[in-house]
Amino acid sequence: xxxSIIVTKNLRKTFITKAKGKKQSVEAxxxxxxxxxxxxxxxxxxxxxAGKSTTQKMLATLLLPSAGEARVNGYDLSTQQQDIRRCxxxxxxxxxxxxxxxGLENLVLQAQLYGLDGVTAAKRAEEFIDRFQMTxxxxxxxxxxxxGQRRRLDLALGMxxxxxxxxxxxxxxxxxxxxxxxxxxEIRHLRDEGITVLLTTHYLDEADKLCDTVAIIDNGEIVAxxxxxxxxxxxxxxxxxxxxxxxxxxxxAQALLVDRAPAENTQVEDHLxxxxxxxxxxxxxxxxxxxxxxxxPVLSISLAKPSLDDVxxxxxxxxxxxxxxxx
Amino acid sequence: xxxxxxxxxxGLMFRRSMQHTLRNPIWVFLNLxxxxxxxxxxxxxxxxxxxxxxxxxxxxxQVFIPGLLVMLALFxxxxxxxxxxxxxxxxxxxxxxxxxxxxxxxxxxxLLKDVVVLLVxxxxxxxxxxxxxxxxxxxxxxxxxxxxxxIAIAMASMSYAFALLFKSEDTLASTLNTIAxxxxxxxxxxxxxALAPLWLRDLARVNPFSYGVNASRAxxxxxxxxxxxxxxxxxxxxxxxxxxxxxxxxxxxxxx
Ligand SMILES: Nc1ncnc2c1ncn2[C@@H]1O[C@H](COP(=O)(O)OP(=O)(O)OP(=O)(O)O)[C@@H](O)[C@H]1O
Ligand SMILES: [Mg+2]
Numbered sequence: 198x199x200x201s202i203i204v205t206k207n208l209r210k211t212f213i214t215k216a217k218g219k220k221q222s223v224e225a226x227x228x229x230x231x232x233x234x235x236x237x238x239x240x241x242x243x244x245x246x247a248g249k250s251t252t253q254k255m256l257a258t259l260l261l262p263s264a265g266e267a268r269v270n271g272y273d274l275s276t277q278q279q280d281i282r283r284c285x286x287x288x289x290x291x292x293x294x295x296x297x298x299x300g301l302e303n304l305v306l307q308a309q310l311y312g313l314d315g316v317t318a319a320k321r322a323e324e325f326i327d328r329f330q331m332t333x334x335x336x337x338x339x340x341x342x343x344x345g346q347r348r349r350l351d352l353a354l355g356m357x358x359x360x361x362x363x364x365x366x367x368x369x370x371x372x373x374x375x376x377x378x379x380x381x382x383e384i385r386h387l388r389d390e391g392i393t394v395l396l397t398t399h400y401l402d403e404a405d406k407l408c409d410t411v412a413i414i415d416n417g418e419i420v421a422x423x424x425x426x427x428x429x430x431x432x433x434x435x436x437x438x439x440x441x442x443x444x445x446x447x448x449x450a451q452a453l454l455v456d457r458a459p460a461e462n463t464q465v466e467d468h469l470x471x472x473x474x475x476x477x478x479x480x481x482x483x484x485x486x487x488x489x490x491x492x493x494p495v496l497s498i499s500l501a502k503p504s505l506d507d508v509x510x511x512x513x514x515x516x517x518x519x520x521x522x523x524x
Numbered sequence: 525x526x527x528x529x530x531x532x533x534x535g536l537m538f539r540r541s542m543q544h545t546l547r548n549p550i551w552v553f554l555n556l557x558x559x560x561x562x563x564x565x566x567x568x569x570x571x572x573x574x575x576x577x578x579x580x581x582x583x584x585x586q587v588f589i590p591g592l593l594v595m596l597a598l599f600x601x602x603x604x605x606x607x608x609x610x611x612x613x614x615x616x617x618x619x620x621x622x623x624x625x626x627x628x629x630x631x632x633x634x635l636l637k638d639v640v641v642l643l644v645x646x647x648x649x650x651x652x653x654x655x656x657x658x659x660x661x662x663x664x665x666x667x668x669x670x671x672x673x674x675i676a677i678a679m680a681s682m683s684y685a686f687a688l689l690f691k692s693e694d695t696l697a698s699t700l701n702t703i704a705x706x707x708x709x710x711x712x713x714x715x716x717x718a719l720a721p722l723w724l725r726d727l728a729r730v731n732p733f734s735y736g737v738n739a740s741r742a743x744x745x746x747x748x749x750x751x752x753x754x755x756x757x758x759x760x761x762x763x764x765x766x767x768x769x770x771x772x773x774x775x776x777x778x779x780x
Pocket of ligand 1: 214223225245247250
């Protein structure tokens with residue numbers, strides 16, 4: 198694609214660490230290929246340790262790739278880092294506010310480091326303080342900020358120089374619903390201005406509703422990519438979950454339904470039996486009757502249209518929701 | 525063009541560091557506390573020693589203060605790496621590294637602040653020592669301030685290099701303590717090395733800072749065109765260059 202603004206080919210990162218005197222290598226990113234178009238909101242969805250932050254850090258010129266190549270805004274990642282730095286904005290997962298300075302000072306310095314003169318930088322800072330509703334605390338030292346206030350400052354710091362490409366590592370973690378909704382609007386607004394946003398998230402709804410393209414990443418590899426609706430259409434089936442009194446009952450029910458139901462896939466998690474089948478609402482009454490005749494009482498039922506979690510489940514055999522529940 | 529950019533960025537970084545210091549001036553004075561204690565509680569002890577080799581009678585203050593100022597330059601700057609470790613941990617340094625700002629500006633701004641703080645401290649100590657009969661040769665004193673600035677740059681750069689290497693307060697603390705104590709003992713800061721047995725004097729010869737102390741004493745006495753001064757400056761400049769270069773290298777490596 199000619200108007201791709203981020204292109205990576207077989208991008209890899211292997212960390213070499215020493216544990217108990219022995220060298221260990223961690224393959225954090227195992228050959229990622231990306232083509233992200235200008236003005237696209239591209240989301241990395243994946244569990245902890247999948248390699249989302251590592252990929253972003255490489256694109257932000259903070260980590261040297263172990264192999265592969267990448268271009269950002271036409272510039273080569275291995276030779277034109279300084280040009281890349283000028284046109285990207287990056288907000289790391291843990292942020293980077295200077296807590297001994299005020300929010301205002303943080304913003305002004307950041308703008309000046311991108312070459313703005315003092316007067317313009319101060320104006321720009323005021324504008325962002327306004328946009329991110331930081332007026333009430335911008336003149337206090339960042340030391341005293343709440344988690345969400347600090348996150349807002351992080352985000353403003355990443356955007357203050359109007360970058361062409363914005364890399365946001367879990368931007369909405371710690372934000373209250375209003376701030377989150379505001380940030381989503383802001384990101385869509387940026388997209389409309391032609392700015393490309395590459396964000397990472399564990400939130401299914403964020404990937405689904407905010408992103409134009411989603412790449413599902415697990416264990417350093419992209420296992421599926423496409424628009425959220427493409428990905429869900431690929432699943433093609435609804436997800437039906439029966440709750441039983443025990444895991445044993447759930448397994449009995451699974452054994453029963455594997456032969457008899459039109460399910461494409463069944464899975465037991467604790468006392469839950471998860472089935473994937475098309476037109477679930479029509480199949481449900483017959484399944485219930487069948488379970489009833491075998492004295493396997495169903496305690497709860499949920500039927501859901503495919504979600505990105507199902508996409509994740511299909512490609513990795515694990516549920517992202519479960520990962521989240523366990524931290 | 526590129527130099528102007530780096531200069532401007534250094535200024536910006538310096539302003540930020542200076543703001544932090546001025547907002548918490550207590551540290552500037554806490555650093556002064558120890559040298560002042562030496563001045564008031566230790567120097568009087570030396571008086572009765574006057575007349576031994578290297579400590580002419582009635583002139584102990586003249587020998588002691590130049591050494592004390594070098595100690596201030598050494599110890600006041602040795603622990604600046606802790607602030608850097610904190611900013612590495614909180615992601616501030618990483619945020620700066622993503623901007624197009626020149627790598628050296630990030631360190632130079634901090635070093636400049638370290639030097640300014642040190643010079644203020646040196647002036648305060650010198651003024652406090654005047655009532656004790658300290659004679660100051662103005663030209664020599666101004667040149668000696670340059671010497672202290674260079675010693676501070678060398679020590680602070682080393683501290684930053686270790687901070688970037690270890691990224692941990694604990695390792696940094698033990699490393700710096702291990703280095704700072706022998707360096708100060710073996711430099712004749714407290715007492716002139718003329719008092720030391722021969723083997724100790726030989727050992728001191730490999731300590732670059734002992735040349736700084738000699739130069740400092742010569743300058744206070746007004747012996748500007750003295751071999752000790754030239755030797756002291758050459759060695760301290762070399763040291764500052766090497767440590768600054770390794771700190772920059774570590775900073776560049778951080779983004780790898
Ligand atoms: N500096 C490092 N040294 C060694 N291993 C590392 C380093 N940085 C990351 N890793 C490992 O690389 C893998 C990917 O980490 P990464 O931070 O990219 O995950 P992530 O997808 O961002 O996860 P999370 O959702 O928890 O933020 C993990 O196994 C992590 O432990
Ligand atoms: Mg991460």
